[in-house]
Amino acid sequence: MAVVGGGYHFSSKLQTLPPAVQILNAGRSSINHHHGHRRRRRPPTPPIFISTNLSHVNPVQLRDLYSSCNHSCHRFPNVFPDGRVEPVDVAKLRIAISHSSVVVSVFASLPENLDGGGGGDWYRKMIPVTPFSGQLVGFGRAVSDDGLTASIYDVMVIPSLRGRGIGRMILQRIIRLLTNKGVYDIAALCSDEEMEFFKACGFGDDILGSTTMMYSRSGNDDDMVKSAGRKLLMVPPLRKS
Amino acid sequence: MQSSSSSSSLCAIVPVDCIFNGSNQLAYPCSFNLGLLKGSRNLKVSRLKAGFWESIRSGLIKNNSTQVIEPLSNPQEEEEPLPEEFVLVEKTLPDGTIEQIIFSSGGDVDVYDLQALCDKVGWPRRPLSKLAAALRNSYMVATLHSVKKSAGEEANNNKKLIGMARATSDHAFNATIWDVLVDPSYQGQGLGKALIEKIIRALLQRDIGNITLFADSKVVEFYRNLGFQPDPEGIKGMFWYPRF
Numbered sequence: 001m002a003v004v005g006g007g008y009h010f011s012s013k014l015q016t017l018p019p020a021v022q023i024l025n026a027g028r029s030s031i032n033h034h035h036g037h038r039r040r041r042r043p044p045t046p047p048i049f050i051s052t053n054l055s056h057v058n059p060v061q062l063r064d065l066y067s068s069c070n071h072s073c074h075r076f077p078n079v080f081p082d083g084r085v086e087p088v089d090v091a092k093l094r095i096a097i098s099h100s101s102v103v104v105s106v107f108a109s110l111p112e113n114l115d116g117g118g119g120g121d122w123y124r125k126m127i128p129v130t131p132f133s134g135q136l137v138g139f140g141r142a143v144s145d146d147g148l149t150a151s152i153y154d155v156m157v158i159p160s161l162r163g164r165g166i167g168r169m170i171l172q173r174i175i176r177l178l179t180n181k182g183v184y185d186i187a188a189l190c191s192d193e194e195m196e197f198f199k200a201c202g203f204g205d206d207i208l209g210s211t212t213m214m215y216s217r218s219g220n221d222d223d224m225v226k227s228a229g230r231k232l233l234m235v236p237p238l239r240k241s
Numbered sequence: 242m243q244s245s246s247s248s249s250s251l252c253a254i255v256p257v258d259c260i261f262n263g264s265n266q267l268a269y270p271c272s273f274n275l276g277l278l279k280g281s282r283n284l285k286v287s288r289l290k291a292g293f294w295e296s297i298r299s300g301l302i303k304n305n306s307t308q309v310i311e312p313l314s315n316p317q318e319e320e321e322p323l324p325e326e327f328v329l330v331e332k333t334l335p336d337g338t339i340e341q342i343i344f345s346s347g348g349d350v351d352v353y354d355l356q357a358l359c360d361k362v363g364w365p366r367r368p369l370s371k372l373a374a375a376l377r378n379s380y381m382v383a384t385l386h387s388v389k390k391s392a393g394e395e396a397n398n399n400k401k402l403i404g405m406a407r408a409t410s411d412h413a414f415n416a417t418i419w420d421v422l423v424d425p426s427y428q429g430q431g432l433g434k435a436l437i438e439k440i441i442r443a444l445l446q447r448d449i450g451n452i453t454l455f456a457d458s459k460v461v462e463f464y465r466n467l468g469f470q471p472d473p474e475g476i477k478g479m480f481w482y483p484r485f
Binding site for chain 2: 233
Protein backbone atom coordinates (compact mmCIF):
# COMPACT_ATOMS: atom_id res chain seq x y z
CA MET A 1 0.00 0.00 0.00
CA ALA A 2 1.05 3.60 0.06
CA VAL A 3 4.36 4.23 1.75
CA VAL A 4 4.36 7.48 3.64
CA GLY A 5 7.57 9.44 4.10
CA GLY A 6 9.43 8.88 7.33
CA GLY A 7 9.34 5.13 7.23
CA TYR A 8 5.77 4.66 8.37
CA HIS A 9 4.03 1.91 6.46
CA PHE A 10 0.34 1.39 6.28
CA SER A 11 -0.20 -2.13 7.46
CA SER A 12 -2.61 -4.16 5.43
CA LYS A 13 -2.81 -6.75 8.17
CA LEU A 14 -5.91 -5.60 9.91
CA GLN A 15 -6.27 -8.33 12.49
CA THR A 16 -3.20 -7.79 14.65
CA LEU A 17 -2.02 -4.24 15.07
CA PRO A 18 1.28 -3.20 16.61
CA PRO A 19 1.02 -1.06 19.72
CA ALA A 20 1.42 2.15 17.76
CA VAL A 21 -0.25 2.25 14.40
CA GLN A 22 -0.98 5.08 12.07
CA ILE A 23 -4.29 5.02 10.37
CA LEU A 24 -4.44 6.94 7.18
CA ASN A 25 -7.54 8.03 5.45
CA ALA A 26 -6.76 9.42 2.05
CA GLY A 27 -10.00 11.32 1.78
CA ARG A 28 -11.49 10.23 -1.53
CA SER A 29 -10.41 6.62 -1.54
CA SER A 30 -11.54 5.36 1.83
CA ILE A 31 -9.40 2.49 2.99
CA ASN A 32 -11.07 -0.28 4.93
CA HIS A 33 -10.58 0.44 8.62
CA HIS A 34 -10.26 -2.32 11.17
CA HIS A 35 -13.02 -0.97 13.29
CA GLY A 36 -15.71 -0.14 10.81
CA HIS A 37 -16.77 -2.25 7.90
CA ARG A 38 -20.09 -0.48 7.90
CA ARG A 39 -20.08 2.27 5.32
CA ARG A 40 -21.58 4.95 7.59
CA ARG A 41 -21.72 8.49 6.37
CA ARG A 42 -19.26 10.22 8.60
CA PRO A 43 -16.66 12.87 7.87
CA PRO A 44 -13.22 11.48 7.12
CA THR A 45 -10.94 10.93 10.07
CA PRO A 46 -7.74 12.94 10.00
CA PRO A 47 -4.52 10.96 10.31
CA ILE A 48 -4.18 9.84 13.90
CA PHE A 49 -1.61 8.11 16.02
CA ILE A 50 -2.90 5.85 18.73
CA SER A 51 -0.55 5.00 21.54
CA THR A 52 -0.69 2.93 24.66
CA ASN A 53 2.69 4.08 25.82
CA LEU A 54 2.56 5.92 29.11
CA SER A 55 5.59 8.04 28.31
CA HIS A 56 3.67 9.71 25.49
CA VAL A 57 1.28 11.25 27.96
CA ASN A 58 1.95 14.84 28.93
CA PRO A 59 -0.08 15.59 32.07
CA VAL A 60 -0.54 19.24 31.25
CA GLN A 61 -1.72 18.47 27.72
CA LEU A 62 -4.00 15.89 29.25
CA ARG A 63 -5.42 18.38 31.69
CA ASP A 64 -6.22 20.67 28.78
CA LEU A 65 -7.93 17.80 26.99
CA TYR A 66 -10.10 17.23 30.04
CA SER A 67 -11.03 20.90 29.96
CA SER A 68 -11.84 20.97 26.25
CA CYS A 69 -14.04 17.92 26.66
CA ASN A 70 -15.54 19.45 29.79
CA HIS A 71 -14.82 16.22 31.63
CA SER A 72 -13.95 15.89 35.26
CA CYS A 73 -12.30 13.15 37.23
CA HIS A 74 -14.78 13.68 40.00
CA ARG A 75 -18.06 11.95 39.48
CA PHE A 76 -19.93 14.99 40.74
CA PRO A 77 -17.76 17.93 39.88
CA ASN A 78 -18.19 21.55 40.78
CA VAL A 79 -19.66 23.35 37.80
CA PHE A 80 -19.15 27.02 37.13
CA PRO A 81 -22.15 29.13 36.17
CA ASP A 82 -21.26 28.94 32.48
CA GLY A 83 -21.37 25.14 32.58
CA ARG A 84 -17.65 24.43 32.63
CA VAL A 85 -16.37 21.94 35.15
CA GLU A 86 -13.50 22.81 37.41
CA PRO A 87 -10.11 21.96 35.91
CA VAL A 88 -8.39 18.75 36.92
CA ASP A 89 -5.53 18.85 39.39
CA VAL A 90 -2.44 17.97 37.35
CA ALA A 91 -0.55 16.39 40.23
CA LYS A 92 -3.44 14.07 41.05
CA LEU A 93 -3.84 13.31 37.37
CA ARG A 94 -0.26 12.13 37.16
CA ILE A 95 -0.79 9.84 40.11
CA ALA A 96 -3.98 8.51 38.60
CA ILE A 97 -2.49 7.66 35.21
CA SER A 98 0.64 6.18 36.71
CA HIS A 99 -1.57 3.73 38.56
CA SER A 100 -3.81 2.89 35.64
CA SER A 101 -3.20 -0.48 34.02
CA VAL A 102 -4.09 0.69 30.56
CA VAL A 103 -3.67 4.17 29.15
CA VAL A 104 -4.62 4.97 25.56
CA SER A 105 -3.91 8.31 23.93
CA VAL A 106 -4.81 9.45 20.45
CA PHE A 107 -2.89 12.18 18.65
CA ALA A 108 -3.78 13.97 15.47
CA SER A 109 -2.39 16.88 13.55
CA LEU A 110 -5.22 19.30 13.30
CA PRO A 111 -5.38 21.81 10.48
CA GLU A 112 -6.60 25.26 11.38
CA ASN A 113 -9.75 24.86 9.38
CA LEU A 114 -11.42 21.59 10.07
CA ASP A 115 -13.28 21.14 6.82
CA GLY A 116 -11.19 18.01 6.21
CA GLY A 117 -10.37 16.62 2.80
CA GLY A 118 -9.80 20.02 1.28
CA GLY A 119 -7.44 20.11 -1.64
CA GLY A 120 -4.97 22.26 0.22
CA ASP A 121 -4.00 19.98 3.05
CA TRP A 122 -3.23 16.77 1.19
CA TYR A 123 0.32 17.24 2.33
CA ARG A 124 -0.77 17.20 5.93
CA LYS A 125 -1.94 13.67 5.43
CA MET A 126 1.46 12.69 4.09
CA ILE A 127 3.37 13.90 7.11
CA PRO A 128 3.28 11.21 9.78
CA VAL A 129 1.62 12.12 13.02
CA THR A 130 3.68 11.48 16.10
CA PRO A 131 2.92 11.97 19.77
CA PHE A 132 5.37 14.84 19.71
CA SER A 133 4.17 16.74 16.68
CA GLY A 134 0.47 15.95 16.99
CA GLN A 135 -2.09 17.26 19.37
CA LEU A 136 -3.73 15.07 21.99
CA VAL A 137 -7.28 14.60 20.83
CA GLY A 138 -8.48 11.47 22.59
CA PHE A 139 -7.82 9.52 25.75
CA GLY A 140 -9.02 6.59 27.79
CA ARG A 141 -7.75 4.66 30.75
CA ALA A 142 -8.57 1.61 32.81
CA VAL A 143 -7.75 0.62 36.38
CA SER A 144 -7.36 -3.08 36.97
CA ASP A 145 -6.05 -5.62 39.39
CA ASP A 146 -4.55 -7.51 36.43
CA GLY A 147 -6.26 -10.67 37.44
CA LEU A 148 -10.00 -10.54 37.70
CA THR A 149 -11.57 -7.14 37.22
CA ALA A 150 -11.11 -3.78 35.57
CA SER A 151 -12.89 -0.43 35.47
CA ILE A 152 -12.73 1.96 32.56
CA TYR A 153 -12.61 5.70 33.23
CA ASP A 154 -12.27 8.97 31.40
CA VAL A 155 -12.84 8.01 27.78
CA MET A 156 -12.97 11.25 25.83
CA VAL A 157 -12.48 12.76 22.39
CA ILE A 158 -12.41 16.46 21.61
CA PRO A 159 -15.80 17.72 20.44
CA SER A 160 -14.68 18.57 16.90
CA LEU A 161 -13.53 15.01 16.19
CA ARG A 162 -16.43 13.12 17.67
CA GLY A 163 -18.61 10.77 15.69
CA ARG A 164 -15.70 9.42 13.65
CA GLY A 165 -14.97 6.22 15.46
CA ILE A 166 -12.06 7.46 17.56
CA GLY A 167 -13.80 6.85 20.87
CA ARG A 168 -14.77 3.38 19.79
CA MET A 169 -11.17 2.71 18.76
CA ILE A 170 -9.93 3.84 22.16
CA LEU A 171 -12.40 1.60 23.93
CA GLN A 172 -11.61 -1.42 21.80
CA ARG A 173 -7.91 -0.94 22.38
CA ILE A 174 -8.45 -0.81 26.12
CA ILE A 175 -10.58 -3.92 26.03
CA ARG A 176 -8.07 -5.80 23.93
CA LEU A 177 -5.22 -4.97 26.29
CA LEU A 178 -7.28 -6.09 29.25
CA THR A 179 -8.38 -9.34 27.68
CA ASN A 180 -4.79 -10.06 26.69
CA LYS A 181 -4.02 -10.05 30.39
CA GLY A 182 -6.88 -12.40 31.00
CA VAL A 183 -9.24 -9.87 32.54
CA TYR A 184 -12.76 -10.29 31.24
CA ASP A 185 -14.78 -8.62 33.96
CA ILE A 186 -14.67 -5.07 32.61
CA ALA A 187 -16.89 -2.37 34.05
CA ALA A 188 -17.46 1.23 33.08
CA LEU A 189 -19.34 3.91 34.97
CA CYS A 190 -21.28 6.18 32.72
CA SER A 191 -23.75 9.01 32.80
CA ASP A 192 -26.83 9.16 30.60
CA GLU A 193 -25.01 10.80 27.69
CA GLU A 194 -22.21 8.27 27.72
CA MET A 195 -24.53 5.30 27.97
CA GLU A 196 -25.38 5.29 24.27
CA PHE A 197 -21.71 5.31 23.37
CA PHE A 198 -20.90 2.37 25.62
CA LYS A 199 -23.93 0.43 24.46
CA ALA A 200 -22.84 0.85 20.87
CA CYS A 201 -19.42 -0.49 21.80
CA GLY A 202 -20.73 -3.68 23.33
CA PHE A 203 -21.43 -2.80 26.95
CA GLY A 204 -24.63 -3.62 28.72
CA ASP A 205 -26.21 -4.15 32.09
CA ASP A 206 -24.61 -6.65 34.37
CA ILE A 207 -25.45 -10.26 33.54
CA LEU A 208 -25.72 -11.02 37.24
CA GLY A 209 -28.06 -8.11 37.78
CA SER A 210 -25.93 -6.23 40.27
CA THR A 211 -26.71 -2.67 41.29
CA THR A 212 -24.12 0.05 40.91
CA MET A 213 -23.72 1.98 44.13
CA MET A 214 -21.57 4.91 45.11
CA TYR A 215 -20.62 6.19 48.51
CA SER A 216 -22.46 9.44 48.98
CA ARG A 217 -23.10 9.84 52.67
CA SER A 218 -22.63 13.44 53.70
CA GLY A 219 -21.80 14.33 57.24
CA ASN A 220 -23.07 16.89 59.66
CA ASP A 221 -21.27 19.35 61.86
CA ASP A 222 -19.77 16.78 64.19
CA ASP A 223 -18.30 14.58 61.53
CA MET A 224 -15.16 14.73 59.51
CA VAL A 225 -15.88 15.29 55.88
CA LYS A 226 -13.86 15.08 52.70
CA SER A 227 -14.75 16.90 49.53
CA ALA A 228 -15.04 15.04 46.25
CA GLY A 229 -16.05 17.49 43.56
CA ARG A 230 -19.19 19.12 44.85
CA LYS A 231 -19.99 16.32 47.27
CA LEU A 232 -18.89 16.39 50.86
CA LEU A 233 -18.46 12.85 52.03
CA MET A 234 -18.55 11.78 55.63
CA VAL A 235 -15.50 9.91 56.85
CA PRO A 236 -16.68 6.96 58.93
CA PRO A 237 -15.67 7.47 62.56
CA LEU A 238 -12.96 5.43 64.15
CA ARG A 239 -14.44 2.90 66.50
CA LYS A 240 -12.28 0.76 68.70
CA SER A 241 -13.95 -1.82 70.85
CA MET B 242 2.85 17.21 45.77
CA GLN B 243 5.41 15.38 43.69
CA SER B 244 4.39 11.94 42.70
CA SER B 245 7.01 9.26 42.70
CA SER B 246 6.26 6.03 40.92
CA SER B 247 5.46 3.72 43.77
CA SER B 248 7.01 0.32 44.12
CA SER B 249 3.73 -1.37 43.46
CA SER B 250 3.53 -0.20 39.85
CA LEU B 251 1.60 -2.62 37.79
CA CYS B 252 4.07 -2.81 34.98
CA ALA B 253 7.27 -1.20 33.89
CA ILE B 254 5.82 2.26 33.70
CA VAL B 255 8.21 5.00 32.77
CA PRO B 256 7.60 7.85 35.23
CA VAL B 257 5.93 10.72 33.47
CA ASP B 258 8.66 12.98 34.83
CA CYS B 259 11.14 11.65 32.35
CA ILE B 260 9.57 13.31 29.36
CA PHE B 261 10.53 16.62 30.85
CA ASN B 262 14.21 15.71 30.64
CA GLY B 263 16.55 14.55 27.98
CA SER B 264 14.53 15.77 25.08
CA ASN B 265 17.58 16.89 23.20
CA GLN B 266 18.09 13.52 21.64
CA LEU B 267 14.93 13.76 19.65
CA ALA B 268 15.22 14.46 15.98
CA TYR B 269 11.92 16.24 15.98
CA PRO B 270 11.58 19.98 15.58
CA CYS B 271 12.15 22.08 18.64
CA SER B 272 8.47 22.94 18.97
CA PHE B 273 8.37 19.88 21.20
CA ASN B 274 11.04 21.29 23.50
CA LEU B 275 9.17 24.51 23.78
CA GLY B 276 6.13 22.51 24.65
CA LEU B 277 8.06 20.80 27.42
CA LEU B 278 9.40 23.97 28.92
CA LYS B 279 6.02 25.54 28.76
CA GLY B 280 4.67 22.44 30.38
CA SER B 281 6.85 22.62 33.44
CA ARG B 282 6.12 26.28 33.90
CA ASN B 283 2.43 25.59 33.62
CA LEU B 284 2.77 22.94 36.28
CA LYS B 285 4.17 25.45 38.76
CA VAL B 286 1.50 27.95 37.88
CA SER B 287 -1.20 25.34 38.22
CA ARG B 288 -0.05 24.61 41.77
CA LEU B 289 -0.51 28.26 42.68
CA LYS B 290 -3.83 28.26 40.94
CA ALA B 291 -4.96 25.23 42.92
CA GLY B 292 -5.35 27.34 46.02
CA PHE B 293 -7.33 29.84 44.02
CA TRP B 294 -9.71 27.18 42.70
CA GLU B 295 -10.15 25.85 46.25
CA SER B 296 -11.43 29.18 47.40
CA ILE B 297 -13.76 29.42 44.43
CA ARG B 298 -14.97 25.88 44.96
CA SER B 299 -15.84 26.39 48.59
CA GLY B 300 -17.90 29.33 47.51
CA LEU B 301 -19.69 27.22 44.92
CA ILE B 302 -21.02 24.60 47.28
CA LYS B 303 -24.72 25.28 47.42
CA ASN B 304 -26.43 22.46 49.25
CA ASN B 305 -25.26 21.22 52.64
CA SER B 306 -23.41 24.45 53.10
CA THR B 307 -23.59 24.01 56.83
CA GLN B 308 -20.82 21.43 56.66
CA VAL B 309 -17.75 22.14 58.63
CA ILE B 310 -14.84 21.11 56.49
CA GLU B 311 -11.96 19.77 58.49
CA PRO B 312 -9.07 18.97 56.21
CA LEU B 313 -7.14 16.08 57.62
CA SER B 314 -3.53 17.11 57.84
CA ASN B 315 -2.04 13.67 58.17
CA PRO B 316 1.56 13.59 57.07
CA GLN B 317 1.39 10.01 55.91
CA GLU B 318 -0.57 10.83 52.79
CA GLU B 319 2.05 10.02 50.17
CA GLU B 320 2.44 6.28 50.51
CA GLU B 321 0.12 3.31 50.36
CA PRO B 322 -2.33 3.00 53.24
CA LEU B 323 -0.34 2.08 56.32
CA PRO B 324 -0.91 -1.56 57.15
CA GLU B 325 -2.93 -1.82 60.29
CA GLU B 326 -3.66 -4.69 62.53
CA PHE B 327 -5.72 -4.56 65.67
CA VAL B 328 -8.21 -6.51 67.66
CA LEU B 329 -11.71 -5.57 66.60
CA VAL B 330 -13.69 -7.76 68.96
CA GLU B 331 -12.74 -9.95 71.85
CA LYS B 332 -15.07 -12.27 73.64
CA THR B 333 -14.97 -15.20 75.97
CA LEU B 334 -16.76 -18.34 74.87
CA PRO B 335 -18.74 -20.54 77.26
CA ASP B 336 -15.92 -23.11 77.50
CA GLY B 337 -13.42 -20.50 78.60
CA THR B 338 -11.57 -19.97 75.35
CA ILE B 339 -10.98 -16.40 74.33
CA GLU B 340 -11.76 -15.53 70.76
CA GLN B 341 -10.31 -12.46 69.17
CA ILE B 342 -11.33 -11.09 65.82
CA ILE B 343 -8.38 -9.34 64.32
CA PHE B 344 -8.67 -6.77 61.59
CA SER B 345 -5.73 -6.49 59.26
CA SER B 346 -4.99 -4.48 56.14
CA GLY B 347 -1.91 -4.98 54.08
CA GLY B 348 -1.17 -8.41 55.43
CA ASP B 349 -0.75 -11.42 53.19
CA VAL B 350 -3.79 -13.48 52.41
CA ASP B 351 -3.43 -17.16 51.79
CA VAL B 352 -5.29 -17.85 48.55
CA TYR B 353 -6.22 -21.33 49.67
CA ASP B 354 -7.86 -19.95 52.81
CA LEU B 355 -9.62 -17.38 50.68
CA GLN B 356 -10.90 -19.98 48.26
CA ALA B 357 -12.20 -22.05 51.18
CA LEU B 358 -14.00 -18.99 52.48
CA CYS B 359 -15.48 -18.28 49.05
CA ASP B 360 -16.74 -21.85 48.94
CA LYS B 361 -18.38 -21.36 52.33
CA VAL B 362 -20.38 -18.37 51.16
CA GLY B 363 -21.29 -20.17 47.96
CA TRP B 364 -19.34 -18.23 45.38
CA PRO B 365 -18.22 -19.86 42.13
CA ARG B 366 -14.62 -20.91 42.01
CA ARG B 367 -12.06 -18.72 40.29
CA PRO B 368 -8.55 -19.65 39.15
CA LEU B 369 -6.13 -19.37 42.03
CA SER B 370 -3.44 -17.61 40.03
CA LYS B 371 -5.87 -14.89 39.03
CA LEU B 372 -7.04 -14.57 42.61
CA ALA B 373 -3.47 -14.18 43.79
CA ALA B 374 -2.71 -11.57 41.11
CA ALA B 375 -5.86 -9.67 41.99
CA LEU B 376 -4.95 -9.55 45.66
CA ARG B 377 -1.42 -8.48 44.89
CA ASN B 378 -2.51 -5.62 42.68
CA SER B 379 -5.37 -4.33 44.80
CA TYR B 380 -5.00 -0.99 46.46
CA MET B 381 -6.15 -2.35 49.78
CA VAL B 382 -7.05 -5.77 51.08
CA ALA B 383 -8.76 -5.84 54.46
CA THR B 384 -9.13 -9.12 56.31
CA LEU B 385 -10.67 -10.46 59.47
CA HIS B 386 -9.13 -13.42 61.23
CA SER B 387 -10.41 -15.27 64.23
CA VAL B 388 -7.84 -16.35 66.80
CA LYS B 389 -8.86 -18.70 69.57
CA LYS B 390 -6.82 -19.12 72.72
CA SER B 391 -7.76 -21.89 75.06
CA ALA B 392 -7.80 -20.87 78.69
CA GLY B 393 -4.52 -21.60 80.40
CA GLU B 394 -2.57 -22.33 77.24
CA GLU B 395 0.02 -20.43 75.35
CA ALA B 396 -1.15 -18.78 72.17
CA ASN B 397 -1.67 -21.51 69.63
CA ASN B 398 -1.67 -20.42 66.04
CA ASN B 399 -5.32 -21.05 65.55
CA LYS B 400 -5.83 -18.26 63.06
CA LYS B 401 -8.76 -18.60 60.73
CA LEU B 402 -9.74 -16.29 57.90
CA ILE B 403 -13.33 -15.25 58.40
CA GLY B 404 -13.77 -12.15 56.31
CA MET B 405 -12.26 -10.12 53.52
CA ALA B 406 -12.87 -7.09 51.36
CA ARG B 407 -10.65 -5.52 48.76
CA ALA B 408 -10.56 -2.33 46.76
CA THR B 409 -8.84 -1.37 43.53
CA SER B 410 -7.99 2.24 42.88
CA ASP B 411 -6.01 4.62 40.76
CA HIS B 412 -4.74 6.18 44.01
CA ALA B 413 -6.15 9.57 43.15
CA PHE B 414 -9.81 9.75 42.18
CA ASN B 415 -11.58 6.44 41.77
CA ALA B 416 -11.89 3.25 43.75
CA THR B 417 -14.05 0.18 43.40
CA ILE B 418 -14.74 -2.26 46.21
CA TRP B 419 -14.86 -5.92 45.17
CA ASP B 420 -15.21 -9.28 46.84
CA VAL B 421 -16.72 -8.49 50.21
CA LEU B 422 -17.36 -11.65 52.17
CA VAL B 423 -17.81 -12.79 55.77
CA ASP B 424 -17.98 -16.37 57.00
CA PRO B 425 -21.68 -17.26 57.37
CA SER B 426 -21.22 -18.32 60.99
CA TYR B 427 -19.85 -14.88 61.81
CA GLN B 428 -22.38 -12.82 59.92
CA GLY B 429 -24.82 -10.48 61.58
CA GLN B 430 -22.30 -9.11 64.09
CA GLY B 431 -21.33 -5.95 62.25
CA LEU B 432 -18.08 -7.41 60.94
CA GLY B 433 -18.86 -6.69 57.30
CA LYS B 434 -19.79 -3.17 58.28
CA ALA B 435 -16.46 -2.74 60.04
CA LEU B 436 -14.55 -3.97 57.00
CA ILE B 437 -16.29 -1.58 54.64
CA GLU B 438 -16.05 1.39 56.96
CA LYS B 439 -12.34 0.83 57.36
CA ILE B 440 -11.83 0.74 53.63
CA ILE B 441 -13.91 3.86 53.08
CA ARG B 442 -12.00 5.64 55.77
CA ALA B 443 -8.66 4.71 54.24
CA LEU B 444 -9.82 5.81 50.79
CA LEU B 445 -11.24 9.12 51.91
CA GLN B 446 -8.14 9.94 53.87
CA ARG B 447 -6.27 9.75 50.58
CA ASP B 448 -8.88 12.04 48.97
CA ILE B 449 -10.17 9.25 46.80
CA GLY B 450 -13.76 10.38 46.48
CA ASN B 451 -15.39 8.16 43.86
CA ILE B 452 -16.03 4.97 45.78
CA THR B 453 -18.10 2.50 43.81
CA LEU B 454 -19.24 -1.05 44.16
CA PHE B 455 -21.54 -3.47 42.33
CA ALA B 456 -23.96 -4.96 44.79
CA ASP B 457 -25.90 -8.15 44.46
CA SER B 458 -29.62 -7.52 44.85
CA LYS B 459 -29.64 -9.22 48.26
CA VAL B 460 -27.10 -6.83 49.76
CA VAL B 461 -28.24 -3.51 48.34
CA GLU B 462 -29.88 -2.64 51.68
CA PHE B 463 -26.72 -3.53 53.57
CA TYR B 464 -24.72 -1.03 51.53
CA ARG B 465 -27.46 1.54 51.64
CA ASN B 466 -27.15 1.52 55.41
CA LEU B 467 -23.45 2.16 55.05
CA GLY B 468 -24.01 5.29 53.01
CA PHE B 469 -24.04 3.97 49.46
CA GLN B 470 -26.62 5.16 46.99
CA PRO B 471 -27.78 3.10 44.02
CA ASP B 472 -27.39 4.72 40.59
CA PRO B 473 -26.71 8.18 42.00
CA GLU B 474 -27.85 10.95 39.68
CA GLY B 475 -28.24 8.56 36.82
CA ILE B 476 -24.74 7.11 36.91
CA LYS B 477 -24.92 3.53 35.78
CA GLY B 478 -22.41 0.74 35.68
CA MET B 479 -22.10 -1.15 32.45
CA PHE B 480 -20.21 -4.31 31.71
CA TRP B 481 -18.49 -5.57 28.63
CA TYR B 482 -20.12 -8.37 26.72
CA PRO B 483 -17.62 -10.39 24.71
CA ARG B 484 -18.72 -10.92 21.15
CA PHE B 485 -17.20 -13.98 19.66
